[in-house]
Amino acid sequence: MLNYVLRIILLAAGWLLIAGYSGAETPRFLPPAERPQLEQNKPWPENHFLVLAYHDVEDQVADQRYLSVQTSALNDQMVWLRDNGYQPVSVQQILDAHNGGTPLPPKAVLISFDDGYSSFYTRVWPLLKAYNWPALWAPVGSWVDTPADKKVDFGGLMTERERFATWDMVRELSRSPLVEIGAHTWNSHYGSQANPQGSAEPVVANRLYNKVTGQYETEEQFTRRIDADVSHISASLRDATGKSPRVWVWPYGAANGTTLSIASKHGYQMAFTLNSGLGDVRDLMNIPRVLISLNPDISEFATEITRVQEASYARVMHIDLDYVYDPDPQQLSKNIDKLIQRVSDMKITHVFLQAFADPDGSGTVKALYFQNRWLPVRADLFNFLSWQLQTRAGVKVYAWMPVLSFDLESSLPRVESWDPKTGKTRVEPKQYQRLSPWSPEARKRIIEIYEDLARHAPFTGILFHDDALLSDFEDASPAAMQAYHDAGFSGDIGDIRNNPEEFQRWTRYKSRYLIDFTKQLTQVVRSIRGPQVRTARNIYAMPILQPESEAWYAQNLDDFLSTYDWTAPMAMPLMENIPLHESNAWLDKLVTTVAQHPGALSKTVFELQGLDWRSDSAHAEISGQQMAEWMYQLQKSGAASFGYYPDDFINGKPDISQVRPAFSSYWYPKND
Numbered sequence: 203m204l205n206y207v208l209r210i211i212l213l214a215a216g217w218l219l220i221a222g223y224s225g226a227e228t229p230r231f232l233p234p235a236e237r238p239q240l241e242q243n244k245p246w247p248e249n250h251f252l253v254l255a256y257h258d259v260e261d262q263v264a265d266q267r268y269l270s271v272q273t274s275a276l277n278d279q280m281v282w283l284r285d286n287g288y289q290p291v292s293v294q295q296i297l298d299a300h301n302g303g304t305p306l307p308p309k310a311v312l313i314s315f316d317d318g319y320s321s322f323y324t325r326v327w328p329l330l331k332a333y334n335w336p337a338l339w340a341p342v343g344s345w346v347d348t349p350a351d352k353k354v355d356f357g358g359l360m361t362e363r364e365r366f367a368t369w370d371m372v373r374e375l376s377r378s379p380l381v382e383i384g385a386h387t388w389n390s391h392y393g394s395q396a397n398p399q400g401s402a403e404p405v406v407a408n409r410l411y412n413k414v415t416g417q418y419e420t421e422e423q424f425t426r427r428i429d430a431d432v433s434h435i436s437a438s439l440r441d442a443t444g445k446s447p448r449v450w451v452w453p454y455g456a457a458n459g460t461t462l463s464i465a466s467k468h469g470y471q472m473a474f475t476l477n478s479g480l481g482d483v484r485d486l487m488n489i490p491r492v493l494i495s496l497n498p499d500i501s502e503f504a505t506e507i508t509r510v511q512e513a514s515y516a517r518v519m520h521i522d523l524d525y526v527y528d529p530d531p532q533q534l535s536k537n538i539d540k541l542i543q544r545v546s547d548m549k550i551t552h553v554f555l556q557a558f559a560d561p562d563g564s565g566t567v568k569a570l571y572f573q574n575r576w577l578p579v580r581a582d583l584f585n586f587l588s589w590q591l592q593t594r595a596g597v598k599v600y601a602w603m604p605v606l607s608f609d610l611e612s613s614l615p616r617v618e619s620w621d622p623k624t625g626k627t628r629v630e631p632k633q634y635q636r637l638s639p640w641s642p643e644a645r646k647r648i649i650e651i652y653e654d655l656a657r658h659a660p661f662t663g664i665l666f667h668d669d670a671l672l673s674d675f676e677d678a679s680p681a682a683m684q685a686y687h688d689a690g691f692s693g694d695i696g697d698i699r700n701n702p703e704e705f706q707r708w709t710r711y712k713s714r715y716l717i718d719f720t721k722q723l724t725q726v727v728r729s730i731r732g733p734q735v736r737t738a739r740n741i742y743a744m745p746i747l748q749p750e751s752e753a754w755y756a757q758n759l760d761d762f763l764s765t766y767d768w769t770a771p772m773a774m775p776l777m778e779n780i781p782l783h784e785s786n787a788w789l790d791k792l793v794t795t796v797a798q799h800p801g802a803l804s805k806t807v808f809e810l811q812g813l814d815w816r817s818d819s820a821h822a823e824i825s826g827q828q829m830a831e832w833m834y835q836l837q838k839s840g841a842a843s844f845g846y847y848p849d850d851f852i853n854g855k856p857d858i859s860q861v862r863p864a865f866s867s868y869w870y871p872k873n874d
Contacts (some may be wrong), residue, residue: 204867206842208602211673214376214809215443217816220541225578228381231700238385240601240776244511245308246308246309246310246480247260247480247482248305248306249299249305249306249482249483249484250306250310250480250481250482250483251291251296251310251311251312251480251481251483251491252309252310252312252480252481252507253311253312253313253314253474253489253490253492253495254311254312254313254314254490254491254492254494254507255314255316255455255474255491255492255493255501256269256271256313256314256315256316256326256471257269257270257271257277257315257316257317257495258270258271258317258319258321258365259271259272259273259276259315259317259319259321259322259325260272260273260321260325260769261273261325264497266495266496266497267359268356268361268365268496269317269493269494270315270497271323271494271497271498272737273329273442273499275498275499275500275503276325276326276329277329277498277502278328278500279494279503280329280333280335282315282500282503283311283503283507284333285694286309286504287308287309287740288309288310288507288567289307289308289309289310289311290310290311290312290313290333290335290336291306291307291310291311291312291336292382292720293312293313293336293337293338293382293384293448293449293472294382296310296312296472296483296486296625297312297448297471297472297486297769298480299483300483300484300486302495306483306730312336312337312338312407312481313335313337313338314337314338314339314340314384314451314474314491315337315338315339315340316340316451317340317341317342317345317366317386317391318339318340318341318342318345318346318367318372319365319366319367319671320365320366320367320368320371321365322339322367322375322570323367323374323375326339327375327378327380327381328379330378330381331378331380335378335380336379336380336381336382337380337381337382338381338382338384338449338474339375339381339383339384340383340384340385340386340449340451340474341366341367341372341383341386341477342386342387342388342389342391342453343385343387343388343389343434343435343438343439343692344388344389345366345391346366346367346368346369346372347369348363349363350363350367350368351363354366354833355393355577356851357392357393359394361581365555366370369442371443372439372443373442373443373830375444376442376443376444376631382449383443383445383447383754384447384449384450384472384474385432385435385436385439385447385449385450385451385470386435386450386451387406387431387435387453388432388434388435388438388830389429389431389434389498390404390405390406390431390453391406391426391453391454392404392405392453393405394410395410395413396410396413396581396585396587396589397411397413397586398411398413398416398582398586400413400588401585401586401589401590403589403660404452404453404454404456405458406428406431406452406453406456406458406461406533407452407454407456407458407461407660407732408456408458408660409424409657409658410424414833418573418657418658421657424621425458425460425464428460428461429465430463430470432461432464432465433468435447436468436469436733445636446469447469447723448469448470448471448472448556449470449471449472449473449474450462450465450470450471450472450473450474451473452474452475452476452740453476454476455474455475455477455491455493455722456475456660457473457475457477457488457732457733457734458730458731458732459656459728459729459730459731459732459733460730462487462732462733462785463729471486472487472489473486473487473488473489474489474491474735475488475489475490475491476490476491477490477491477734478490478492478510478514478555479510479511480510480511485573487628487733487734488713488732488733491740491873492506492507492510494506500546508699513804513842514551515551515842515843516551516552516768516805516807516843516844516845517550517551517552517843517844517845517865517866517867517868518550518551518552518553518554518809518843518844518845518846519545519548519550519552519554519838519845519846519849520552520553520554520602520809520845520847520848520849521541521553521555521556521849521851522556522848522849523555523556523557523559523583523587524556524559524560524561525537525848525850525851525852526538526541526583526587527559527561527571527580527581527583527807529865531572534581537851537852538587538590539589540851540852541587541851542590542591542595543592544849544851544854544858545591545595545597545851546594546595547858547862548858548861548862548865548866549862549866549867549868550597550845550865550866551597551598552597552598552599552600552662552771552807552845553591553597553598553599554597554600554602554665554738554845554847555584555587555588555591555600555601555602555661556564556571556602556657556779557570557571557572557584557601557602557659558570558602558603558604559571559580561580563636563671565607565634565635566607566608566609566634566635567604567607567608567609568609570582570584570651570655571583571660572584572654572655573654573658574587574650574651574654574655574658575650575651575654576608576647576650576651577609577610577651584601584655584658584659585658585659586662588601588659588660588661589660592660592662592786597664598662598736598739599661599662599665600661600662600663600664600736601655601659601661601663601664601665602665602667602742603652603655603664603666603667604667604669605639605648605666605667605669605670605716605719606634606636606637606638606639606648606669606670606721607634607635607636607637608637608647608648608651610636610637610644610647614637614638614641614643614647614678615637615638615640615641615644615680615681616629616635616636616637616638616643616679617629617630617633617636617637617639617672617676617677617679617682618630618676618677618678618679618682618695619633619673619675619678620640620674620675620676620678620694620695621675622675622696622699625694625696627678627679630673630676633673634669636669636673638677638679638681638682639677639682639715639716639719640677640679640682640684640685640715641679641681645719645722648723649722649723649726651702652664652723652726652727653726653727653730655727656726656727656730656731656735657730660731661731661735662722662734662735662736663735663736663737663738663767663768664724664727664736664737664738665739665740665770666720666723666736666737666740666766667740668737668740668741668742668772669717670716670719670720670739670757671742671756671757671867672712672716672755672756673754673755673756674699674705674709674753674754675695678695686698686708686711689711690719691704691708691711692694705753706753707751708758709752710752710758711759712756713752713756713761714761715756716740716756717762719760720737720739720765720766724737736767736768737765737766737767737768738766738767738768738769738770738807739765739766739768739769739770740768740770740771740772740809741757741759741762741770741771741772742755742757742771742772743771743772743773743774743778743792744778745757745758745759746759746771746792746795746796747791747795753857759796759799759802760799761797763802763805763806764802766805766806767805768806768807768843769802769805769806769807770806770808770809771792771796771806771808771809772809772863773789773792773808773810773832773836773844774810774811775788775789775809775811775832776814776815776816776824777811777815777816777836779816782828785832786831786832789808789832789836789839790835790838790839792808793808793836793839793840793841794839794840797839797840803840803842803843804842806841806843807843807844807845808836808841808843808845809844809845809846809847810824810829810832810833810836810844810845810846810847810855811846811847812824812829812846812847812848812849812850812855814849821831823855823856825852825857825858825860826854826855826856826857826858826859826860826861827857827860829856829860829861829864830844830860830861830863830864830865831864833861833864833865834864837864
């Protein structure tokens with residue numbers, strides 16, 4: 203993979219000489235008094251609301267197998283909310299606000315209770331009546347349906363029947379104006395094998411893997427299984443309450459787009475996850491909640507609630523799965539354990555994980571790490587490692603994917619470059635070998651690869667690779683030229699380049715075209731994996747530092763900031779041929795240039811380099827001390843989110859003891 207980085211270095215170096223870079227001024231440091239105030243001190247946005255997710259409630263020991271809180275703690279928390287200006291709202295009030303009715307009050311809060319414990323009837327309902335607070339209660343149908351003389355199979359933990367409610371309780375509670383009965387599936391609150399390695403993943407959100415046949419569920423099988431579950435719980439709740447349920451609550455907070463589509467067809471109007479943040483009445487099928495666990499005292503509870511609207515930051519390790527893979531199963535297992543331990547020890551927030559294979563570093567993707575229709579599978583590994591990183595290391599995993607550089611059959615048109623000397627076109631050998639995005643068949647194949655990724659792996663987001671670029675001589679393929687003419691451009695690329703106004707319009711047309719294609723890929727992934735999937739995209743440094751260089755890349759910072767959840771600049775000074783002694787000044791200039799765009803720093807994650815690709819040495823790693831210096835510089839300049847690529851976890855480079863003080867806000871609090 204690193205060979206094509208070298209190609210980009212050469213290209214960037216040439217552009218940099220044209221730009222005439224000079225070192226920035228001494229890095230600036232914003233005094234504390236001049237920094238923005240915390241979000242918790244600001245009013246909530248209009249029609250936003252907080253949702254709290256509770257489970258069981260007990261009078262004595264709060265059993266964390268059931269995420270219990272004590273009755274006294276729940277009472278104290280309700281009092282704290284009331285005394286601090288939080289205003290309880292019902293599901294109906296939220297739906298009314300969504301439909302243009304009465305807006306929600308400031309600091310609106312909805313409390314919810316999952317699973318269907320009998321404690322909601324015996325302990326919670328009396329509190330609701332005492333305080334006149336509405337609540338959402340979402341039972342698992344099969345647990346409520348368990349006969350009185352049987353134990354409940356609580357995800358493999360056989361549990362005494364009396365811990366769970368009865369249908370009589372459901373009927374009585376449904377008549378209370380304070381209680382909304384939602385659905386938590388009929389019998390899909392458990393994990394089952396979802397990859398060849400045996401990971402047990404939430405069955406309502408993932409296609410199961412049959413270890414006997416070696417096959418995943420088909421789309422038809424998955425849809426049929428989920429539809430049967432949604433139909434069963436919906437009919438059972440309707441029979442018990444006389445009302446069709448309208449709220450869907452995901453087990454484990456694990457959402458899925460296909461399942462959500464099925465639930466919508468059955469009349470559900472709201473869906474609750476366990477993602478962080480405030481709910482928004484404009485988006486009721488992806489509502490975040492704060493999980494209340496470990497029976498927090500009132501101080502811990504207050505801290506959790508007041509920080510809910512603070513902007514999240516990212517600390518990212520960008521990982522090559524090619525480093526992990528080994529044909530020897532024992533060595534592969536050791537590599538996986540070593541990586542997960544290192545990520546866990548680093549105490550970061552995100553991993554950008556390679557989902558494609560590129561062991562020869564050509565930059566042209568010939569194989570993938572997940573089952574798909576169009577390319578060989580080097581190893582069916584992405585699902586397993588993504589799940590392991592999420593559950594064992596506690597990080598968010600973004601699937602790092604190419605946009606165009608897939609090595610599909612030669613009949614599909616490639617991006618071609620126009621030669622101003624000869625007027626001829628060719629596939630540029632020193633650049634990514636990309637499929638032309640203007641080819642309908644190429645786009646179709648790429649979309650299907652993204653569909654297959656979404657079906658076969660759980661992940662938090664997508665990182666669109668830096669192969670989504672077009673130079674000021676590209677794309678000159680026949681498919682692209684036809685699209686230009688359809689869009690009103692005349693002549694060949696030489697004619698367009700010789701007309702400054704047309705050249706500028708052509709640059710913007712290409713930038714927006716790539717943006718629109720990644721938006722289409724995002725929509726495809728979300729339709730299958732769920733609306734909670736986030737997006738990030740790599741951007742080169744030059745389109746940030748010199749906006750006119752958009753023409754050389756077809757990348758535009760403002761477009762990125764308005765489109766993706768994270769914009770990921772390649773903050774790699776040595777790759778840009780910046781002398782090491784000027785690298786801090788260059789990083790400062792990059793951050794402060796981004797900061798000139800309102801709100802941009804909260805959506806930008808700067809990616810440092812872990813290797814000096816200009817060196818002939820096979821071990822040209824950047825020292826941990828140097829990387830830490832760069833990280834401190836980013837923070838001094840105002841950046842909160844940053845990471846690096848690549849991480850050599852096999853050899854422990856960079857040195858974790860040197861990097862972690864600057865990198866991990868868990869071990870070493872972020873400098874404010």
